[in-house]
Amino acid sequence: MTDHDETAAVRPLTRAWVGRHLRAGERIVGTEALHGGTTAEMRRLTIGARGGGTRELVLRTFVGVEHAGHGLEKEAGALALLAGTGVPAPGLVAVDPAAAHCEYPSLLMTHLAGRTVLDDAGLEARVPLLARQLVAIHALRPAERPPTYVALTTADTVVTPRGADTAAWAAAIDMIRGPAPAYEGRFLHRDFHPGNVLFDVPPSRPADARISGVVDWTAASWGPADLDVAHCSTNLALLHGPAWGSRFTRAYEEAGGILAAAPAERLYWLVRDGLAFSEEVALVSRPWREAGRTELTTRAVEERLDVYLTALMNAPG
Incomplete structure (x- = not known):
């Protein structure tokens, strides 16, 4: 068996749990740590069959994360709802949200081909694809609704960046x-963005x-389409420049998506999501740098967030 690095090693209890959910004659023959996440350990597992041949699964493990079990229960439920819908999501294999069998709360799912793309090059072609995919997600009408969305940011938790336009932020x-x-x-996916x-x-x-795939469904919820659009818009604005936020909103509508009719209502959701990012700029920018966007320092992302939020507040209408 090959472990590409120490962080790829699967803990003993978790390895045994995975083994109980494999097909007859299968075993783990290789593991690889997947990077880019902000809260969970991700590992790609190569599964070998007795007669030869392999397939791949993905193991998500939350270590020291409060309410991780609740998030994994939500993700397992979302993956079950998405099965057979045409949305390219992983298939659920097994989940241990309370760590009854594993060292930590864990979820095992199928592996999807493809890779995340965070470069500026080719963005013009990718934005319509992102918009169409989000419209397809919002079109789903599951027999059982996921939980109602939760917005944790309040007026008292916002962190105004150093040197920001204080009047715009106060408003x-x-x-x-x-x-x-x-x-x-x-x-809602509730965390839909290029990553x-x-x-x-x-x-x-x-x-x-x-x-080829949409992953990380731990926050899947029921709520306003504007909230998902706002979240992707903010991510694009911080990754590629503030103008890309409004570009995504237009692309979503061009793809057939329906947003709030009143401009003030649309602005509310865009602003709420932008303010939420103020609390976790360091957290969200780290995986971007790990993926090669080394220019996106915490300070650089803070500055882009200020420009983006100020533009939202100063836009006509």
Whole structure:
């Protein structure tokens, strides 16, 4: 068996648990740590069959994360709902949310081909693909709804960046002091952004890229489509420049997505998501740098967030 590095090793109890959920004659023959996540340990497991041949699974493990079991229960439920819908999500193999069998809360799922793409190059072609995929997710009407969305950021938890436009930020913070607008519920991914979307990109034809998977469904919820759109918009603004936030919103509508009718209601969700990022800039920017975007220091991302939020607050209408 091959472990590519020490972090790839599967803990003994977890290894035994995985083994009980494999097909007859199968065993783990290789493991590899997957990087890019912010809260969970991710490992790709190569599974060998007795007569030869292999397949791959993915093991997600939460170590020292509060309420991790609840998140894994939600993800397992979401993956079960997504089975057979056409949304390219992993298939659920097994889940141990309370760590009854594993050292830590864990989830085992099928492996999806493809890779995340965070480069600026080719973004013009990828944004419509992201928009169409999100419209397809929002179109789902499962027989059993996932839990209603949760928004943790409050006016008192926002962290205004150093050197920010204080007037714009103060106005934005005041906006979320009031009640959220009424909305028509949709099935939400709740963490939809380029880091959770896998692409198949032909080396010689990057313009022919296609989405091969959408991962990390731990926050799947029921709520306003605007919230998912706002989250992806903020991510794009911070990854690729503030103008890409509004570009994604337009692409979503061009793909057939329906957002709040009133401009003030749309602005509320965009602002709420931007303010939420203020609390975790260091956390979200680290995997971007690990993926090669070394210029996206915490300070650089803070500056982009300030420009983006100020533009939202100063936009006409």
